[in-house]
Amino acid sequence: MRTFTRSFLALLFIIFSIFQTQAQGGRIPVSAKKGMVVSSHYLASEVGKEILAKGGTAMDASIATAFALSVTLPAAGNIGGGGFLVYYGGDGETTTFNFREKAPLAATREMYLDENGKVKDNSNHDGxxxxxxPGTVAGLYKAHQKFGKLDWADLVQPAIEIAEKGFPVSPHIVGFSNWVLENSDEYKSTAKIFLKDKEAAFEVGDTLIQKDLAESLKRIRDHGADGFYKGKTASLIANYMKANNGIITKKDLEVYEAEEMQPIEGTYRGYDIIGMAPPSSGGVTIVEMLNILEAYDLTEMGHNSAESLHFITEAMRRAYADRAQFLGDLNFNPQVPLERLTSKEYAEDLRKGILAAKASKSDSTNFNKAHAAYESPETTHLSVVDSEGNAVSLTYTLEQSYGSKIVLEGAGFLLNNEMGDFNAIPGYTDSKGRIGTEPNQIEPEKRMLSSMSPTIVAKDGKPVIVIGSPGGRTIINTVLQVILNVVDHKMDIAKAIESPRFHHQWLPDTSYFEDWGFSPDTFKIYTEKGHEIETRETQGRAMGIFIDPVSGELEGAADSRSYDGKAVGY
Structure with a gap:
């Protein structure tokens, strides 16, 4: 009995320690003088903080944090996926890095369709x-080559140590482990990593050690991007693909390159908005919505009042219609009218179709002439600011939770399932949200459209807000609402992130509200204007930093919707 009691108390202590360590979200921001790291896992945030403390730049810390997340947050942190990074230097320099995944060279426009023109067996998402x-390693390496200060190896090493020593698993990983147990025959390579043994799933408090992943990270540490796109890791990828009827080859890996891009820029009530250009749809869509909303006094209307929600919905509706019609990889769509979509004049034209008392209707055949396919919410974001005022906003993903759920045999990391973000059925757009427009149809080496929206808001040439979130298509609207909460409603960064959120994406013509924080009276007035409502548990898991433009003091907040998130300052 004593043995049982001691074991039980030990288990309680472990669980209590985990919760105490992780419980960093909430309505009170974390303050700091020199630097701040906010990410979706407490261990990764600590890694980033240590890099800043050693004299590393915001870029150094973001890279180290990202690699740590590839170990501690396997649902979304990744070296088998891709993403985007926005940089705003303390000297005013701005740039972005695009390391979104690409379609393989053997990909074809209708590769997922059966003889009836329908997607076969959900093959664009499964298998x-x-x-x-993958693009993550190339993107982080390219960003380090330009803005890194510390040695590359020093940024990868902390992730290796976590992978080798292990860390206590969270309920999220336990849930995935149970799924793997039920599907272990089909996902044998995944079972080797995410089961405690052949017949048992992990439990909360167990230690997850990832030796194969550590070895993959060592090759990246020692050889930079070549440690992933060439040599043993590249051979493991190509051989696994060939053995399992995949189409990625060594050639695909050799020719992959991340690219530095000009940011999308806009203004809102005296603030500068810096975001990603396509294939991220976040920068264009956020700037377009803010341009529309600038003409309305949201402060006077009140936070999350039915009136303000109505106008925000109408802005969302129009911007998401343009997202569906126009946006895709700029290397394949040079005709995308970026200047028009982000102009104040175009926003003025769109506002002419907005009525104060009546909702517009979304039309799958009409887009914005008169007045979007499933994207998983499982992404991760990190925000970093250093003592020199340099800021990084980085969002990356595997697509669905745990990506394809396929661990690369011998390499220890999960592969993405990002091909599902292409428009799989060319020309077919319906009221349920499936989009078939040409800019995002499949082509070899094309990058698929994304809603990832790493964003930096600046004033007088200095960053003020560093923000981003996971959440599939809801990412864009989550970031929008955090910006509105800070700028229009004068909230601190923690309250701005914690506040209840909602989402409209043109199609389906439904507004999705978090199922708390909105009054019945608000819903009543909102629906009387003609809006349809559904509720859901949560939307997004934003990670943000606010830099006081006068004192320079930093405030960081990790969304409490994120179980493991943490803001760490020094």
Missing amino acids: ILAVGV
Whole structure:
């Protein structure tokens, strides 16, 4: 009995320690003088903080944090996926890095369709053909080459140590482990990593050690991007693909390159908005919505009042229609009218169709002439600011939770299923949200459209807000609402992130509200204007930093919707 009691108390202590360590979200921001790291896992945030403390730049810390997340947050942190990074230097320099995955060279426009023109067996989301060519390692390496200060190896090493020593698993990983147990025959390579043994799933408090992943990270540490796109890791990827009817080859890996891009820029009530250009749809869509909303006094209307929600919905509706019609990889769509979509004049034209008392109707055949396919919410974001005022906003993903759920045999990391973000049925757009427009149809080496929206808001040439979130298509609207909460409603960064959120994406013509924080009276007035409502548990898990433009003091907040998130300052 004593043995049982001691074991039980030990288990309680472990669980209590985990919760105490992780419970960093909430309505009170974390303050700091020199630097701040906010990410979706407490261990990764601590890694980033240590890099800043050693004299590393915001870029150094973001890279180290990202690699740590590839170990501690396997649902979304990744080296088998891709993403975007926005940089705003303390000297005013701005740039972005695009390391979104690409379609393999053997990909074709209708590769997922059966003889009836329908997607076969959800193959664009499930299975080996859903995997795009990963971009994360190339992107982080390219960003380090330009803005890194510390040695590359020093940024990767902390992730290696966590992978080798292990860390206590969270309920989220336990849930995935139970799924793997039920599907272990089909996902044998995944079972080797995410089961405690052949017949048992992990439990909360167990230690997850990832030796194969540590070895993959060592090759990246020692050889930079070549440690992933060439040599042993590249051979493991190509051989696994060939053995399992995949189409990614060594050639795909050799020719992959991340690219530095000009940011999308806009203004809102005297603030500068810096975001990603396509294939991220976040920068364009956020700037377009803010341009529309600038003409309305949201402060006077009140936070989350039915009136303000109505106008925000109408802005969302119009911007998401443009997202569906126009946006895709700029290397394949040079005709995208970026200047028009982000102009104040175009926003004025769109406002002419907005009525104060009546909702517009979304039309799958009409887009914005008169007045979007499933994207998983499982992404992760990190925000970093250093003592020199340099800021990084980085969002990356595997697509669905745990990506394809396929661990690369011998390499220890999960492969993405990002090919599902292409428009799989060319020309077919319906009221349920499936989009078939040409800019995002599949082509070899094309990057799929994304809603990832790493964003930096600046004033007088200095960053003020560093923000981003996971959440699939809701990412864009989550970031929008955090910006509105800070700028229009004068909230601190923690309250701005914690406040209840909602989402409208043109199609389906439904507004999705978090199922708390909105009054019945608000819903009543809102629906009387003609809006349809559904509720859901949560939307997004924003990670943000606010830099006081006068004192320079930093405030960080990790969304409490994120179980493991943490803001760490020094």
